Amino acid sequence: MKALRKLSQGAGHVDLVDIPEPTPGDGEVLIKVGSAGICGTDLHIFHGEFSKVRPPVTLGHEFCGRVVEAGPAVEKWRSGDRVAVESEAFSCGECPYCQSGLTNICEQRLAYGYSTDGGFAPFVTVRASALHRLPDAVSFQEGAMSELLAVAVHAVMECATIRKDDWVLITGPGPIGLMVLQAAKVKGARVIISGTEQDAARLQTAASVGADHIVRIGRNGILGKLGELTGGFGVRTAFECSGSKGAVNDCIQSVSRRGRIVQVGLFGSPVEINLDAVALKEITVSGAFAHNHDTWKKAIDLLGTNRIDMKSLISGEFPLKDWKQAFQLSEKGAGLKYLLYSE
Ligand SMILES: [Zn+2]
Numbered sequence: 001m002k003a004l005r006k007l008s009q010g011a012g013h014v015d016l017v018d019i020p021e022p023t024p025g026d027g028e029v030l031i032k033v034g035s036a037g038i039c040g041t042d043l044h045i046f047h048g049e050f051s052k053v054r055p056p057v058t059l060g061h062e063f064c065g066r067v068v069e070a071g072p073a074v075e076k077w078r079s080g081d082r083v084a085v086e087s088e089a090f091s092c093g094e095c096p097y098c099q100s101g102l103t104n105i106c107e108q109r110l111a112y113g114y115s116t117d118g119g120f121a122p123f124v125t126v127r128a129s130a131l132h133r134l135p136d137a138v139s140f141q142e143g144a145m146s147e148l149l150a151v152a153v154h155a156v157m158e159c160a161t162i163r164k165d166d167w168v169l170i171t172g173p174g175p176i177g178l179m180v181l182q183a184a185k186v187k188g189a190r191v192i193i194s195g196t197e198q199d200a201a202r203l204q205t206a207a208s209v210g211a212d213h214i215v216r217i218g219r220n221g222i223l224g225k226l227g228e229l230t231g232g233f234g235v236r237t238a239f240e241c242s243g244s245k246g247a248v249n250d251c252i253q254s255v256s257r258r259g260r261i262v263q264v265g266l267f268g269s270p271v272e273i274n275l276d277a278v279a280l281k282e283i284t285v286s287g288a289f290a291h292n293h294d295t296w297k298k299a300i301d302l303l304g305t306n307r308i309d310m311k312s313l314i315s316g317e318f319p320l321k322d323w324k325q326a327f328q329l330s331e332k333g334a335g336l337k338y339l340l341y342s343e
């Protein structure tokens with residue numbers, strides 16, 4: 001079969017190459033991939049900017065599909081089942097984090113799509129315990145987005161406490177930001193989302209998926225509008241989803257005293273932030289990374305309630321052979337999420 005693989009370390013070295021079809025081992029399941037999303041991480045891997053990648057490896061960590069064959073010792077799943085797949089390929093199960101269900105921060109965590117083979121291929125084998133049944137009404141295209149929803153559920157529902165009518169700021173209207181926005185709306189928050197001039201189209205999508213207020217960051221930052229909306233107090237929680245230095249300082253300025261910032265985006269290098277304001281306002285700065293098994297259960301339940309608009313976040317779908325075009329569009333920031341499928 002033809003799989004899109006990172007062949008060796010460094011910039012480039014990504015190509016569609018022939019590899020044998022995998023067979024499921026003990027506790028594993030063979031999946032025919034239905035759809036797989038291109039993530040910013042895939043672009044970093046392409047450019048040789050992601051240290052966790054272990055080439056040669058098939059890329060793609062956001063995918064779903066249909067069970068083709070269950071390996072030995074798998075009872076729950078059978079051929080034909082439609083499933084979403086957790087991107088976590090391995091966690092040790094023994095460290096204090098794993099013991100408390102926080103496998104996302106296990107030091108030995110491995111992921112499909114960069115540590116072991118992922119979903120940019122017709123077939124992939126995965127651990128059976130990573131599977132979640134897709135609700136019938138959810139398409140494979142939407143199913144491929146469930147990894148993003150799990151990231152958002154972890155950030156909003158597990159790394160913060162959002163109460164009804166809370167003011168929430170989200171910086172960065174990319175796919176993750178728009179998913180965090182929708183998870184915050186499920187909790188009843190009033191959501192302000194900010195972006196730059198280049199984000200105009202994305203901010204429009206933000207409005208259509210539930211943002212209460214849109215702020216375009218001009219020369220004077222976002223403070224004026226925010227003060228006006230929140231009676232001068234600022235927001236109770238800010239989710240930084242852009243990974244840009246300006247945005248994290250916007251968050252520090254925008255949260256209320258005793259407010260919380262949840263850092264979701266990654267910067268790729270150290271950034272300078274104003275920690276004096278963190279002390280003076282008694283702000284809590286926290287982080288959110290990936291998801292664990294419980295997060296996925298919540299995300300799939302939410303997917304079944306029809307309260308999350310996945311479709312508006314999908315900008316295009318390409319056959320695997322046209323991966324270069326899809327990567328280029330993702331790189332340009334033209335649209336939101338691009339998906340790949342194999343014919
Ligand atoms: Zn991703």
Ligand SMILES: [Zn+2]
Nearest residue numbers: 092095098106
């Ligand atoms: Zn562990």
